[in-house]
Amino acid sequence: MTRALLGFGPLDWLLSGAVQVLRGMPFDWARYMPEALLATLLLAPVCGMVGVFVVNYRLAFFSDAISHSAFSGVAAGLVLVSAGLAWVDPRWTLLALGLIVGLLVTTVKRRTDLGTDTIIGVAFSAAVALGIALVTANREVQRAFPQYLYGDVLLVDLPSLRVAFIVGVALSLYLLWSFNRLTLIGFNADLARTRGTRVAIYDYSFAVLLVLLVTTAIPLTGMLLVTALLVVPAAAARNLSRSCAAMFWVAAGIGLVSGVGGLILAYEQNTAAGAAIILLATAIFALSLIPRALRRG
Amino acid sequence: MSGAASAMPARPIAIRTRDLSVALGGVDVLVGASAGFVRGGINALIGQNGAGKTTLLRAILGLVPYRGVVEIAPVGGRAARLAFVPQRVDFDRGTPLSVTDLLCADRQRRPLFLGHSPRVLRAAREALEWVGALRLLGAPLGGLSGGEFQRVLLALALLSEPDILLLDEPVAGIDIKGEALFCDLLVRLRDQRGLTIVLVSHDMSIVMQHTDHVVCIARQSVDCQGDTLTTLTAANIQRIFGFPAAIYDHDHAHGGPHAACDHHHHPGHHHPHMPPPPSSAGPRSGGAA
Numbered sequence: 114m115t116r117a118l119l120g121f122g123p124l125d126w127l128l129s130g131a132v133q134v135l136r137g138m139p140f141d142w143a144r145y146m147p148e149a150l151l152a153t154l155l156l157a158p159v160c161g162m163v164g165v166f167v168v169n170y171r172l173a174f175f176s177d178a179i180s181h182s183a184f185s186g187v188a189a190g191l192v193l194v195s196a197g198l199a200w201v202d203p204r205w206t207l208l209a210l211g212l213i214v215g216l217l218v219t220t221v222k223r224r225t226d227l228g229t230d231t232i233i234g235v236a237f238s239a240a241v242a243l244g245i246a247l248v249t250a251n252r253e254v255q256r257a258f259p260q261y262l263y264g265d266v267l268l269v270d271l272p273s274l275r276v277a278f279i280v281g282v283a284l285s286l287y288l289l290w291s292f293n294r295l296t297l298i299g300f301n302a303d304l305a306r307t308r309g310t311r312v313a314i315y316d317y318s319f320a321v322l323l324v325l326l327v328t329t330a331i332p333l334t335g336m337l338l339v340t341a342l343l344v345v346p347a348a349a350a351r352n353l354s355r356s357c358a359a360m361f362w363v364a365a366g367i368g369l370v371s372g373v374g375g376l377i378l379a380y381e382q383n384t385a386a387g388a389a390i391i392l393l394a395t396a397i398f399a400l401s402l403i404p405r406a407l408r409r410g
Numbered sequence: 411m412s413g414a415a416s417a418m419p420a421r422p423i424a425i426r427t428r429d430l431s432v433a434l435g436g437v438d439v440l441v442g443a444s445a446g447f448v449r450g451g452i453n454a455l456i457g458q459n460g461a462g463k464t465t466l467l468r469a470i471l472g473l474v475p476y477r478g479v480v481e482i483a484p485v486g487g488r489a490a491r492l493a494f495v496p497q498r499v500d501f502d503r504g505t506p507l508s509v510t511d512l513l514c515a516d517r518q519r520r521p522l523f524l525g526h527s528p529r530v531l532r533a534a535r536e537a538l539e540w541v542g543a544l545r546l547l548g549a550p551l552g553g554l555s556g557g558e559f560q561r562v563l564l565a566l567a568l569l570s571e572p573d574i575l576l577l578d579e580p581v582a583g584i585d586i587k588g589e590a591l592f593c594d595l596l597v598r599l600r601d602q603r604g605l606t607i608v609l610v611s612h613d614m615s616i617v618m619q620h621t622d623h624v625v626c627i628a629r630q631s632v633d634c635q636g637d638t639l640t641t642l643t644a645a646n647i648q649r650i651f652g653f654p655a656a657i658y659d660h661d662h663a664h665g666g667p668h669a670a671c672d673h674h675h676h677p678g679h680h681h682p683h684m685p686p687p688p689s690s691a692g693p694r695s696g697g698a699a
Binding site: 169171288289290292293294296297299300301303304306307308351354355356357358359360361362 | 468471472473492493494496499500501502504505506507508510511512514515516518519521522523524525550566570
């Protein structure tokens with residue numbers, strides 16, 4: 114009933130169909146976690162694409178702040194659940210707190226001369242401290258917390274696939290619409306302004322979508338490593354590319370390869386998926402340094 | 411005030427500011443600045459560092475909030491198009507962005523990751539050809555010299571087919587030869603395309619040699635303005651820059667009316683070069699060498 118009201122019918126049909134197809138694949142790892150695999154296919158390439166801006170315009174620290182705000186977001190959600198509010202989902206409090214921190218940091222950055230890293234450092238610390246305070250005060254919360262800290266592929270269920278699908282599509286459309294303007298703003302914001310670009314709109318919209326992407330990817334990689342999913346594939350692509358189109362596609366490709374490869378690795382080695390994904394991406398980054406060094410030498 | 415009332419007949423004004431004031435973070439950086447910039451001329455905004463010249467440029471461009479009025483004369487019945495060439499771009503040189511990428515990012519709707527639009531690419535090629543940098547098409551931005559970078563920024567500005575070009579310290583950080591080439595380019599844009607050019611500079615040799623009109627900013631407001639040669643008297647320069655007449659030799663540099671500006675100098679004043687012009691034969695032949 115609710116589902117029909119929200120209009121998720123066709124989407125759920127599509128997502129369950131995709132999960133069935135993945136489950137039917139002749140690989141143990143695909144059969145074991147088709148939901149996580151689908152979420153990875155939806156999110157990892159997009160993380161690479163968005164990472165182009167995170168890397169080129171030094172926003173890694175910003176996405177770090179968002180992922181660390183997850184500490185208090187998840188903690189607050191878990192505390193509410195343990196207090197008897199069973200309908201609360203920590204993933205929603207996670208998103209809410211991410212949005213608050215993301216918008217706050219963007220606003221302060223735009224209004225003051227304080228260095229962005231200082232502002233973020235303050236927001237970041239406050240969020241982590243609040244999270245740790247909440248977690249340590251509550252034993253029940255302590256038990257559930259590591260799932261979010263390290264990520265857990267089994268957290269990926271139909272509702273989170275819906276969110277992943279919507280976020281993936283929304284970000285792809287957003288990049289189609291705003292890629293050139295974001296490139297120009299990143300090059301020189303004043304120049305972009307004199308070209309009639311409303312820089313504030315792009316600042317805030319990018320921040321909101323980055324928050325959505327980071328919080329959606331947390332069940333997959335964990336809050337400690339989610340920034341790496343944005344930064345590492347794009348950083349490797351940067352070493353391998355000479356134009357922004359090349360960097361964009363290479364980053365998407367490396368995101369996809371390390372996402373799927375990492376899941377396989379995690380299944381084979383029985384480790385956390387997030388850790389395996391990021392280790393694989395980091396290995397690709399290390400390899401990407403070779404052609405770069407050769408070009409310079 | 412000396413120099414403010416030029417003997418020249420009034421020239422059409424492209425941009426006029428009236429009583430323009432800007433406060434940034436509670437500090438007055440520009441107070442009651444009224445300035446005019448002549449149409450179809452090269453206008454220089456000069457003054458000491460921190461005097462407010464860049465702020466005036468930014469106010470005209472709408473990049474800072476201001477009180478007062480900025481009037482921009484329409485061109486052929488429509489609003490004049492302004493294009494800005496920023497001073498120093500804090501651009502991370504490791505970013506894989508090519509000259510083509512930058513030029514197309516500004517003009518095409520198609521996202522860059524789906525390729526360059528042929529129409530915009532043609533325009534980009536034309537603009538680069540204009541600034542003598544066609545060979546830079548496709549080059550990575552990170553590998554450009556200061557002079558090349560500045561010409562690419564100029565090409566980017568030209569792509570929007572502006573009527574008025576506003577440049578913030580365009581030759582800062584460029585070697586002398588690149589500087590001469592860049593100034594020649596501005597002269598050609600004025601003469602062949604009829605552009606109005608406004609540039610911020612504290613390089614007096616460039617101002618003397620290449621500009622038609624100056625607006626001098628001192629102590630957060632307009633001190634004097636008018637025809638370059640009649641306005642930049644030794645007394646005015648000393649007042650604006652606050653040090654005793656360090657005068658630049660424009661007699662050799664200009665084929666223009668020496669007498670008209672000579673008699674403004676202090677009697678018996680020597681004409682030391684500071685900094686020296688590109689070559690004693692004059693900057694234009696020096697640049698073409």
